[in-house]
Amino acid sequence: MAVPKREEAATTRGSRIFDTLRQDLVNGRFEAGQKIAISSLRERYAVGLSPLREALNRLAAYGLLIQENQRGFRVPRLAREELDDIAEMRRELEGMALERAIQHGDAEWESELLAAAHRLKRADMASAEVDQWELLHARYHRTLVAPCGSVWLLRFIDQLHDQFDRYRRMAPGVPEIRRTLDGQHSELVELALNRDVKGARALLEHHIELSYQVALGSCEGRLE
Amino acid sequence: MAVPKREEAATTRGSRIFDTLRQDLVNGRFEAGQKIAISSLRERYAVGLSPLREALNRLAAYGLLIQENQRGFRVPRLAREELDDIAEMRRELEGMALERAIQHGDAEWESELLAAAHRLKRADMASAEVDQWELLHARYHRTLVAPCGSVWLLRFIDQLHDQFDRYRRMAPGVPEIRRTLDGQHSELVELALNRDVKGARALLEHHIELSYQVALGSCEGRLE
DNA sequence: TTTGTATGAAAAATCGATTATTTGAGCTAG
DNA sequence: CTAGCTCAAATAATCGATTTTTCATACAAA
Numbered sequence: 001m002a003v004p005k006r007e008e009a010a011t012t013r014g015s016r017i018f019d020t021l022r023q024d025l026v027n028g029r030f031e032a033g034q035k036i037a038i039s040s041l042r043e044r045y046a047v048g049l050s051p052l053r054e055a056l057n058r059l060a061a062y063g064l065l066i067q068e069n070q071r072g073f074r075v076p077r078l079a080r081e082e083l084d085d086i087a088e089m090r091r092e093l094e095g096m097a098l099e100r101a102i103q104h105g106d107a108e109w110e111s112e113l114l115a116a117a118h119r120l121k122r123a124d125m126a127s128a129e130v131d132q133w134e135l136l137h138a139r140y141h142r143t144l145v146a147p148c149g150s151v152w153l154l155r156f157i158d159q160l161h162d163q164f165d166r167y168r169r170m171a172p173g174v175p176e177i178r179r180t181l182d183g184q185h186s187e188l189v190e191l192a193l194n195r196d197v198k199g200a201r202a203l204l205e206h207h208i209e210l211s212y213q214v215a216l217g218s219c220e221g222r223l224e
Numbered sequence: 225m226a227v228p229k230r231e232e233a234a235t236t237r238g239s240r241i242f243d244t245l246r247q248d249l250v251n252g253r254f255e256a257g258q259k260i261a262i263s264s265l266r267e268r269y270a271v272g273l274s275p276l277r278e279a280l281n282r283l284a285a286y287g288l289l290i291q292e293n294q295r296g297f298r299v300p301r302l303a304r305e306e307l308d309d310i311a312e313m314r315r316e317l318e319g320m321a322l323e324r325a326i327q328h329g330d331a332e333w334e335s336e337l338l339a340a341a342h343r344l345k346r347a348d349m350a351s352a353e354v355d356q357w358e359l360l361h362a363r364y365h366r367t368l369v370a371p372c373g374s375v376w377l378l379r380f381i382d383q384l385h386d387q388f389d390r391y392r393r394m395a396p397g398v399p400e401i402r403r404t405l406d407g408q409h410s411e412l413v414e415l416a417l418n419r420d421v422k423g424a425r426a427l428l429e430h431h432i433e434l435s436y437q438v439a440l441g442s443c444e445g446r447l448e
Numbered sequence: 449t450t451t452g453t454a455t456g457a458a459a460a461a462t463c464g465a466t467t468a469t470t471t472g473a474g475c476t477a478g
Numbered sequence: 479c480t481a482g483c484t485c486a487a488a489t490a491a492t493c494g495a496t497t498t499t500t501c502a503t504a505c506a507a508a
Contacts, residue, residue, distance in 0.1 A: 011293045012461065014281070038490075050274065050462050053491085057238070057278045061285035063379075069235045070469055072490060082375070089376045096316065151306070152313045152387075155287075156380050163376075235469095236491065262460075274492050277461085294499055296460060 014051035018058050021045075025064045025075065026162050027131075028170045036065065036073040063159060064166075078167060080216070086163045087212040091205045093160065097145035097153050098204050102197050105147040110193055116143040117189045121182070125173075134169070140185060144192065144204075167215040177214055181207065238275035242282050245269075249288045249299065250386050251358075252394045260289065260297040287383060288390075302391060304440070310387045311436040317384065318432065319425045321369035321377050326421050329371040334417055340367040341413045345406070349397075358393070364409060368416065368428075391439040401438055405431065 021041075024030065042052055060067035066074045076082075101109070120136045123129065138161060145157060184207045191200035245265075248254065266276055284291035290298045325333070344360045347353065362385065369381060408431045415424035 014461075015293055048461095048463055050277075053274075054278055054281045054461090057281045058285040061282040069239055070490065085374050085376055089374060092320065150309050150313060152309055152384065160376065238491075263458095272491095272493055278491090294460065 012051065013047055014054045014058075017045055017047050017051055018055040021055055021059060022062075022064060022162070025059065026165045026169065028166060030075045032075055032166075033077040034075045036075065038072060063163065076166075083164075083167050083212070083215060086160055086167075087208060087215070090157070090160050090164060090208050093153060093157050094141075094145060094208065095201045095205050097148035097150070097157060098192075098201055099197050100148040100150070101145045102192055102195055102200060104149050105192070109143075109147050112146075113143050113189055113192060116140040117185055120185060125178070134165075138165075144188065164211075164215065168211060171214050171217065174214060174217070177210060181210055181214075184210075236275065237271055238278045238282075241269055241271050241276055242279040245279055245283060246286075246288060246386065249283070250389045250393065251355075252390060254299045256299055256390075257301040258299045260299065262296060286386075288386065307388075307391050307436070307439060310384055310391075311432060311439070314381070314384050314388060314432050315429045317377060317381050318365075318369060319429050321372035321374070321381060322416075322428050323421050323425055324372040324374070325369045326416055326419055326424060328373050329416070333367075333371050336370075337367050337413055337416060340364040341409055344409060349402070358389075362389075368412065388435070388439065392435060395438045395441065398438060398441070401434060405434055405438075408434075 030036075036056065038049070038052065038056070041047075042049060045052070056065060056073050057067070059065040060073060064076070066076050068074065105113075116136070116139055120133075120140045123133045123136050125133045141161065142154075142158070145154065148154065184203060188200060188203055188207065191203060254260075260280065262273070262276065262280070265271075266273060269276070280289060280297050281291070283289040284297060288300070290300050292298065329337075340360070340363055344357075344364045347357045347360050349357045365385065366378075366382070369378065372378065408427060412424060412427055412431065415427060
């Protein structure tokens, strides 16, 4: 598998450092546009040069880093234009995937979806549990579209989620919008279980649009 | 840039070997399902271990290799189910991209598209020039959708093309279908220049469907 | 026979050191 | 001044060697 399943523990240093770096990049723990100083990462993560470089190469192919020959790696800049692109693609691809998921999803899917939504609702976004909430949130969205029947579509959606979250996670929380978004998670489950293909798709696209508004507002000033 | 532009010469060994391997993998010069013997590649391409491993890591993240922790790399198997998936995604994504390209493409695009189509028509598929034809074919299709306005969409389309070609290029040529497909290249240009959005999209989807038939027939017996 | 376990060769992953390239400070000529 | 040059320090890329893990085989016990 190109990108290791996030569930299974990565057993090589290269894979471990890949996962760690992916999370740190998505969480905005590196400044956008910043040059990656390989030797300082080496210290920071206490890892050798070879596995580190292999991980950086993977991240570049995945789109979370920019690789320039003889000039090492850089963190991609945040640009409003690109956020527009990412959000638009999410609407298209996740909308497509959700339609298919609703058509193909079986009873087992219904159960898992209910469970994922419930776990998400119970999780507290406050305090130091943000990472946990983010994990459950990502799982919920993946579960929603999982039975769409296309491995490649799911792969692209995952990739876009990581890109989108680079923007969203540095957004200041807007409690009112947050409540709306949380409500939509439950409504989506309901529509999906009722096999309301069009309604669910419309709501999901609206949900992404609203998240996009949050992501946009947050990054203002930082964008080029 | 995650995946180096194919136009610009790769200047590091890692990037050169990445490009070479990508082409060789797409051209089916490795048996599907085969395990990659790293040290034999080292000899075959006369390259050191570090740049080679970095290239393999990139190819795995790109989807042309499967990476298994502690077990090295394998060439992905060919499976009818996956070809179906890839072709279906190509239809959806390239169809979407073409609509947008026709809406946004300017006069310069029209010229480049005409040029790309002409070069392709003049190229001979016979003899040892197949590689050249494949290059022009890929360029034609990229030009067709280039002004769609979405970097991510283009990226996914490129990736799907490489995947699709793994199947198509080991197909035995079917001269009659080949002529039809070649004709469609010209027709597509005409429809695009006439800004016939729906017509062009329909033809492109038909074109992909026909290529899919070729790819399917060819791989029979080899598929699992 | 079957199942489990030891073992050594093969291969993957990693490390430490070397080589090649870029970058920027200081200098020079126009 | 400023554009261009030189050279040394910084950093990226690569190499050769070492460590770790897997895999196939042989052997032992049930």
